[in-house]
Amino acid sequence: MSKGQATKAAILDEAVGIASRVGFNALTIGQLAEQTGMSKSGLFAHFKSKEALQLDTLERGRERFTDLVIRPTLAAPRGIARVRTMFEHWLVWETEALEGGCIFVTGSIEYDDQPGPMRDALVRNQQDWSEFIATVAGTAVAEGDFRADLDTAQFSFALQGLMYAYHHTARLLRDPKALDHTRASLEQLLAASSA
Amino acid sequence: MSKGQATKAAILDEAVGIASRVGFNALTIGQLAEQTGMSKSGLFAHFKSKEALQLDTLERGRERFTDLVIRPTLAAPRGIARVRTMFEHWLVWETEALEGGCIFVTGSIEYDDQPGPMRDALVRNQQDWSEFIATVAGTAVAEGDFRADLDTAQFSFALQGLMYAYHHTARLLRDPKALDHTRASLEQLLAASSA
DNA sequence: ACAGAAAAAGCACGAGCGTGCGAATCTGGA
DNA sequence: TCCAGATTCGCACGCTCGTGCTTTTTCTGT
Numbered sequence A, B: 001m002s003k004g005q006a007t008k009a010a011i012l013d014e015a016v017g018i019a020s021r022v023g024f025n026a027l028t029i030g031q032l033a034e035q036t037g038m039s040k041s042g043l044f045a046h047f048k049s050k051e052a053l054q055l056d057t058l059e060r061g062r063e064r065f066t067d068l069v070i071r072p073t074l075a076a077p078r079g080i081a082r083v084r085t086m087f088e089h090w091l092v093w094e095t096e097a098l099e100g101g102c103i104f105v106t107g108s109i110e111y112d113d114q115p116g117p118m119r120d121a122l123v124r125n126q127q128d129w130s131e132f133i134a135t136v137a138g139t140a141v142a143e144g145d146f147r148a149d150l151d152t153a154q155f156s157f158a159l160q161g162l163m164y165a166y167h168h169t170a171r172l173l174r175d176p177k178a179l180d181h182t183r184a185s186l187e188q189l190l191a192a193s194s195a
Numbered sequence C: 001a002c003a004g005a006a007a008a009a010g011c012a013c014g015a016g017c018g019t020g021c022g023a024a025t026c027t028g029g030a
Numbered sequence D: 001t002c003c004a005g006a007t008t009c010g011c012a013c014g015c016t017c018g019t020g021c022t023t024t025t026t027c028t029g030t
Helices: A003-022 A029-036 A040-044 A050-075 A080-097 A103-111 A117-142 A152-171 A178-193 B003-022 B029-036 B040-044 B050-075 B080-097 B103-111 B117-142 B152-171 B178-193
Strands: none
Touching: A003 A029, A003 A050, A003 A103, A029 A040, A029 A050, A050 A080, A050 A103, A050 A117, A080 A117, A080 A152, A080 A178, A103 A117, A103 B103, A103 B152, A117 A152, A152 A178, A152 B103, A152 B152, A152 B178, A178 B152, A178 B178, B003 B029, B003 B050, B003 B103, B029 B040, B029 B050, B050 B080, B050 B103, B050 B117, B080 B117, B080 B152, B080 B178, B103 B117, B117 B152, B152 B178
8 A cells, every 4th residue: 555545544534533523514624634643735635625535534434334334244144143233233333433423324414405426425325224224134034033024124214213313312412221222122123023 | 572683583584494404503694694685794793603693593493393393292182192293293394394304403413522502402402302202102101092011211212213214214315205114113113102 | 776756745815704893774762 | 853772784803714836755666
């Protein structure tokens, strides 16, 4: 890896953290330069525009999510065990991976009304993730753990709602009971989906 | 109502719409002045600081929410009918009340990591709303519609998750099936809670 | 070790931000 | 009708933003 690529990677790692805390718009080139000990123009040269920086930052987040959640999920045994593995790693992602909360949630709120490449990228991520959840639920159907007539898209929707509730309750309210509520809702959802 | 109060009210109505679309930080005094046909300084004089403007905007949103959701809910007959009324009005709020989506969701994401009066106000709103949902669920328990051993806080948590899922799916993905999924999850939740 | 390329810095710009202040205008009660 | 107070405006400030340039420093392959 060349020096330039290494620097860029380091910048993006910092950027993901900042975007997580304050969002993609408040992620400022000056602040990012200061935090990484670079000059504004030196940093800027790596991206050529703020929008490119934002897109690269989002992409870096997606890579991290893949490593922390998707890969371990696919490594788990098919069926309900894989569903539970997915949930647990997702929970870790929401809780520990980023100091400022999930950047996909942050990004969704920031760009849901603003057309452009950022919105498009977020939509793609979201669709992929929704389908991934449905697919994992599908393996649980195939293995006979879940009901054969389960609507996996509906399952995906419900599971995401649960995690959103966790995100908001844990982050804004700092409610220590958030985790218990989330797990309780998961069990209820799993019970309603089981064969 | 004096001229000043009328102007301030008109400003805040506009401000709620803008905050809904772009958030509280990107809600800019210059832009707000332009949109209301005032001068920056003339508008600014009503608030004396940007933070006060943000707080007043949030408060205006709270009033609207009270009118559109809380009052109609309390006017409905106690029990599961009231729960359903709350849900339907809440859905209208999420769908039609603001062009840019619920400002409490937007605000939560923006301020969950930033201490200060805005965060405090958002936390208060959120806690009040959570408790309100639990209370309404409690009347359904009292009326015998819901199980006597229902955990109303858990119910509140689950219902909020559902609405968050609706918010994200409808706003970012513009998924026309979002509404169906939300109603289906509601029925599942009601069934699991019923006596 | 050195030349050419890549990376980083320095500096400047125009624009928009929040905010202050004095002047102009408007409003409403006596 | 008039005037005190409320309301709005014009203008300016210091700051930070994203983004071009030119120059300097650092890498890298031979």
